[in-house]
Amino acid sequence: MHWSLVAFCTGVGLASAENGLNGWLRYASLPDNLRHRSASVPPMIVALNTTETSPVYTAGKELQAGIKGILGRSVDISHDFPSSHNSESPCILVGTAAAYNAKYGSANLTSFTTDGFWLSVKGNNVLILGQNERGALYGAFEYLSMVAQGNFSDVNLLSNPDAPVRWVNQWDNLDGSIERGYAGPSIFFSNGAAVDDLTRVSQYARLLSSIRINAVIVNNVNANASFLTPANINGLGRIADAMRPYGVRLGISLNFASPQTLGGMNTFDPLDPTVDAWWDNKTDLLYQRIPDMAGYLVKANSEGQPGPLTYNRTLADGANMFARALKRHGNRDGNGGIVMFRAFVYNNHINETDWKADRANAAVDFFKHLDGQFEDNVVVQIKYGPIDFQVREPTSPLFANLFNTSTAIELQITQEYLGQQAHVVYLPPLWKTVLDFDLRVDSKPSLVRDIVSGQRFSRGLGGYAGVVNVGTNTTWLGSHMAMSNLYAYGRLAWDPALDPQKMLEEWTRLTFGFDRSVMDAVTKISMASWPAYENYTGNLGIQTLNDPLTHFGPNPAAQDNNGWGQWTRADRQGIGMDRTVSNGTGFAGQYPPEVAKVYENIDSTPDDLLLWFHHVNYTYHLRGSGETVIQHFYNAHYAGAETAQTFATQWESLRGKMDDERFNDILFKLKFQAGHSIVWRDAITGFYHNLSGIPDSTGRVGHHPWRMEAESMMLQGYRLVSVDPPETASNGTAIVTTSNSTAGSAVAKLPDDFKSGQYDIAIGYFDVIGGRAHYGAFINDEPLEEWIGDLEDKLGHAFSKKLDGSSATRITIPGIKLEKGDVLKIVGAPDGIEQAPLDYIALIPANANMVD
Incomplete structure (x- = not known):
């Protein structure tokens, strides 16, 4: 979906009211000045599968619906050429390469990898071939994205995923609640069971397939063992059935203590043969109902969750127990039989008075010595930073410490610490700072994106896990604008080299249409949103200064004197964590030498991570601007809030250029963000002004003459x-x-x-x-x-x-x-x-x- 549009249309007719349910798959009618180019679109679709649950069959139906919506044309679907036609007749043909070769021969596509596709557009012939059925559907969505953006160019494209694992994680509970969900209750569960009407599940799978996501973990990482009862296994099977036509597979989170809490055993020791057998049996039952199940996600020994450390076993012992149970089922190409084992393991009762204590050290401390001990169908799922989805963190050093273990990067689409969809924050620029970071392992290029794809250390698995938490709200995430983050996540998981602004422009055309002023406003607001949010929340690597319970509003004092370890170590003289090897927690030393040297030295540490790695006086002067730390806090928070005030004003200029429903919903949230950014500004500047006793040189802080x-x-x-x-x-x-x-x-x-x-x-x-x-x-x-x-x-x-x-x-x-x-x-x-x-x-x- 990376096609540029030659020209924009102005004065487009207004769309009818839209509630966001179709996301970027609206298939809105093209404006007249672009529609005239569509004569080359073929008059027939041939989909090489007659099974209604097949993604190829779905691709045919999707192409038919898309052409009808975008071009207003009715196109018939066949599953072979009619007797009066042949394989040279004008058509859109979609299927697997194997099915095409079996019928018509000659498609020599030896460069395919799993889920890849070939899209050929030549005149009025379109050929879409997938390495598998899922890939064929991806190719159909790619072609429809071209058409929806007014692109009717000839093309010859072979597209393969950068990584095999492209999953999303839902934190849904059986009662229908969603941990860190901001868009209403679960689309999967209610009242202790899978919902009866799975229409929204199918619609969600459609959106995910269009951005090439191949699996969903449907329940909370803080898992309930009751998911494994026979009735709930059947419910999970119904959910899997609803997603299967779109090539999206189901996986589940497991509670490590399930053999005890659900099975009535007296142990959940991963080295106990009876525990092993219990998990084998449950896995067999799951695969009997869900033969294409993607695998398991496990959170163990973290934040009160049970795990192998309870029995003095290693985390690898725990992961491998599940891996062995899965190995008999599915394949290990990113599509089934995988254990995603979270590296989010830490002690949440550490002592801040210990200058060496540091939650950031936990992932490497727990996992580095286990490298090479995991089964080959285990992927260690690592949060992008060492703490917890903060507004800015350094890249997790664990990526540079596992050479013989497959890894995946965990990104958070749901904005837990970043405004919870009540604030516009476009996240791909943040993600790209991590994906493009060079860890210089063995003094060789070691981009994070190449490590998680498996390329850098020649691993067969790896990839991406995105925490999404969609709900029953028709906007899916609770905000129309937040959907750009989900769209871009899928695109980056397929190709992490993509440019955030270009992905945003694609999403805007598909979501709002072709008006140049809409494109400009969405681009300006979105691209300014992460820097603005960082400015009015937490700067210089101090993290997001949220309330520790809600993770939403400001509460800077609560960042210290707690056991969670998201500390600032702020006092009257200074602020920041000393994470150097020479005098601090030693965290900087977890990186390879070239990177560690940069962070160890205060003179080479980037300003935007200064307080992450060093404890300094408030009067310390930044290398970049020359400002003192405290004056930077004042200036940045005022600048961020001022930027947030412009968002609603820019959006107001679009009145009448889109349907009222979406326009008003977005405007309301932008006005809320403008007001709440001032709450943030005043709270943070006021707190550090009182703590440091150092006045704002411009006289703004604490002075509100109006x-x-x-x-x-x-x-x-x-x-x-x-x-x-x-x-x-x-x-x-x-x-x-x-x-x-x-x-x-x-x-x-x-x-x-x-x-x-x-x-x-x-x-x-x-x-x-x-x-x-x-x-x-x-x-x-x-x-x-x-x-x-x-x-x-x-x-x-x-x-x-x-x-x-x-x-x-x-x-x-x-x-x-x-x-x-x-x-x-x-x-x-x-x-x-x-x-x-x-x-x-x-x-x-x-x-x-x-x-x-």
């Missing part, structure tokens, strides 16, 4: 409360209604020296889970705006029950004429436990190019 604090207003039915952490509220406090049933009001009169004019009115408040308070804003008792504290119905992020950085938000009412002496009033009506919390009102001169 704000009126709620507690300083005339209150009726409201009372003052503290906020925890205090830096997540303006002035550290807020107001709530005095009861859960009676409305309150906060009134402020504009002073006599107030300058009359046009103002944007921003109202800071808190939206906690457990109620939907009603708010009204008035000027001189005339209604101005009303809204409901119902973000839990509109956003999927992890909500908080208390006033903090995860519940803090704000609404902005633009362009209001105000005069001195005007009276502003906010009326809040509580609901449930939500006592209409208010923080402040900010009066910002309209068009003043400033953010309070």
Whole structure:
């Protein structure tokens, strides 16, 4: 799907309302100025398989539907040439190379690898041949992507995957909940069983197949042993049946202690023969129902999960037990019989007072000495960084320490620490910093992407695992814009050399159409989003300063004095983890010598990872900008928030250029992001200003001349409360209604020296889970705006029950004429436990190019 479009169309007709369910597979009608090029599209489809569950059969149906939607043409499907035609007749022919050669001969495609395809477009003949049936379907989607983007060029393309393992992981639970899911409940499970209606599962498999994903782990890595009951095995089989026509295989996560918790045994020791036999039996039962099962995913001895270390066995002993059970089933080409064993193993109760303690060391400490001890169908699944999906981390050194073990990189499409789909953050630029990183093993080129593909160390397996967590929301991820991350993940897993911006432009054309202004806005917003988010959350390698429970809002103090190990070691003098060999935790020494030398030396460590590797004074000057660390924090957080304010403005310019449903949904989230970025900015700068005692040289931090604090207003039915952490509220406090049933009001009169004019009115408040308070804003008792504290119905992020950085938000009412002496009033009506919390009102001169 990497075709460039020669020209863009302007003035396209508006699409009807769209809810996002089709993602990038909308097959929207081409505009007239591109459709005239489509005369070469053949009038017939030949799909070389008559079995309805076959991906080749599916390819024929997909081609038929795509041509109908894009070009408005009805095309017949045959499974062989009619008697009046022959193999030279104009058609789109799709099938496996083997099936083609058996019928028509002469396709010499010796360079195929598993799942690869050949696409030949020559005049009005299109030939799509796959190494297997899945590959043929991939080729059909490639051709449809060309047509959908107005590309009718001749082409002769042989495309093979860079890596055999291209999986996604779902963290779904049997009750229908999804750990770190932000788009509603599970499409797979509900009320302890597989759902009855699997339509959404088939639709999901279709999306995944179009980006060449070949397997889905359908349940949470924190697995429930009940998935292995006979009834649930049958339910898993039904899910597999729903995905099979799209060439997407099913895999499951396992609970290591299942022989004990489900089987009633007194042990789950991986070297106990009875435990081995128990897993053999369960694996046999699974393959009886799901003969093409992809394999297992195992999280063991991490964050309280059981594992082999319980019995003083090695992690390799545990992985190999499952590998042996799988070896009798499937093949080991990335399609079946694989154990994906997570390297996310660490002690979550480490002692911060120990200067040498470091969670980042855990993966290499646990796995390096086991290299070569794993069965050949085991793949060690490694998070891209050594901690946990942070906004910026160095590449995990474990990739450079396993030479005789297949590895896969774990990327997170669901934005657990990165805005939880309530913030736009386009992730491929982040992923590319890792995939393109050269670890210089043995002083030779050792790009991470070449290590996980198996090429660098000549391993037969390896590849990609993406944590997705789609839900029943029609946008799949809870955000239309977030779907660009899923699209690009699949494209990178097939070809990690692709350019993030070009993938984004493809996705935009397929998702929104051909309007140049839409392309420009989506590109500018998306490409600026990761740098902006890093700026207003955590900089210089200090990680994302989230609340440790919600992983959403800011809580910088909570990063220290805990057992989780995501520390900043911030005090009044300085900040950062010393991970040097000479004086710190020794983490830098886990890299090959060339890389270790760079990180060991503060003068060669990149600024954007400075605080990851070194503990410095706040007054330390950065090599790049010359700023002090603390002034960089101030400047970056203000710059990031300012960038976030531009997103909604850019999107507003697209009104009328797409359907209202998607336009309004995206605009709402961009406005939320604009407000929440200010919560982040104020919390982080305020916290480190108070901790360091060093003022902002520009005087911005802690100085909000446009704000009126709620507690300083005339209150009726409201009372003052503290906020925890205090830096997540303006002035550290807020107001709530005095009861859960009676409305309150906060009134402020504009002073006599107030300058009359046009103002944007921003109202800071808190939206906690457990109620939907009603708010009204008035000027001189005339209604101005009303809204409901119902973000839990509109956003999927992890909500908080208390006033903090995860519940803090704000609404902005633009362009209001105000005069001195005007009276502003906010009326809040509580609901449930939500006592209409208010923080402040900010009066910002309209068009003043400033953010309070």
